[in-house]
Amino acid sequence: MxxxxxxxxxxxxxxxxxxxxxxxxxxxxxxxxxxxxxxxxxxxxxxxxxxxxxxxxxxxxxxxxxxxxxxxxxxxxxxxxxxxxxxxxxxxxxxxxxxxxxxxxxxxxxxxxxxxxxxxxxxxxxxxxxxxxxxxxxxxxxxxxxxxxxxxxxxxxxxxxxxxxxxxxxYATRAELAMVEVAAQRARAMGELEGILGSRIDAIAEQGRRVVAGVEGDAENVKTELGRMLDMAREAQREMRDFAHREQGLPSGNPDYQK
Structure with missing residues (x-):
């Protein structure tokens, strides 16, 4: 059921x-x-x-x-x-x-x-x-x-x-195969999410180190570096939203019938 x-x-x-x-x-x-x-x-x-x-x-x-x-x-x-x-x-x-x-x-x-x-x-x-x-x-x-x-x-x-x-x-076998396929898709999606988060967090961390290193320098350069960090954060946010939309489009994998 x-x-x-x-x-x-x-x-x-x-x-x-x-x-x-x-x-x-x-x-x-x-x-x-x-x-x-x-x-x-x-x-x-x-x-x-x-x-x-x-x-x-x-x-x-x-x-x-x-x-x-x-x-x-x-x-x-x-x-x-x-x-x-x-x-x-x-x-x-x-x-x-x-x-x-x-x-x-x-x-x-x-x-x-x-x-x-x-x-x-x-x-x-x-x-x-x-x-x-x-x-x-x-x-x-x-x-x-x-x-x-x-x-x-x-x-x-x-x-x-x-x-x-x-x-x-x-039909039970077909439902089980569909659930296996959905599980594989979710595993691939989680791998993709890990890659997105890892790369963006590494880039933001590197940019943060640059800001910290130049905090006593030109204020305009600091402002530029902070703007780049903000752009990276926004890009990461956009990619996460795209990922969430794709995840919601995956089938549930539940069998669609009553035994």
């Missing part, structure tokens, strides 16, 4: 368009995949109707929270484990309609876990989905067909999750 503007003001910048679009696509597609399950528990007098609605919303919210936040951290791995519990533990009570929630788990395994875990975890979910389908009454062919359906639905959702995270990382 970034604050921009004048000192003392706090303005929260929005995330880049690509990141916001990716996250919106994650939310929309996840809702699309789980909506039939949610609609079933809302419309039908299932014995576990209310728990079914609440668990469906919980699974959906967990995926959205994990898929739309970054950078990836340890809690994302824990989120996959929690999703597995949400998918498989309520199955004996919620019936075969709850089986569709396995799509969210498969997508989370592919789209959220860090390497090298996504593929092994996805294969493990595929095996579990096949076994689940067979336990619900399908034969082996039906179980494999169900697993294929889950995989086909989960892969695009995982792809959207990867897209949003990749866009976020790219």
């Amino acid at each position: 970034t604050q921009t503007g004048a000192p003392g003001s706090r303005v929260t910048a929005r995330a880049p368009l690509e990141v916001r679009l990716g996250r919106a696509a994650i939310v929309a597609f996840a809702i699309y995949l789980i909506f039939p399950t949610l609609a079933y528990y809302i419309e039908n007098p299932h014995p576990w109707r209310i728990p079914g609605v609440l668990l469906t919303i919980a699974a959906l919210a967990l995926y959205i929270a994990a898929g739309c936040t970054g950078p990836r951290g340890p809690w994302h791995r824990w989120a996959v484990g929690v999703m597995a519990l949400l998918v498989y533990l309520p199955l004996p009570f919620l019936g075969e309609w709850w089986a569709a929630s396995g799509v969210l788990l498969a997508a989370m395994a592919l789209g959220i876990l860090p390497r090298p875990y996504p593929l092994p975890a996805f294969l493990l979910v595929a095996v579990a989905e096949t076994a689940k389908s067979m336990l619900l009454g399908d034969d082996l062919v039906g179980g494999l067909s169900w697993t294929l359906s889950v995989s086909v639905a989960a892969i695009p959702l995982a792809g959207l999750t990867h897209f949003a995270e990749t866009a976020r990382v790219l």
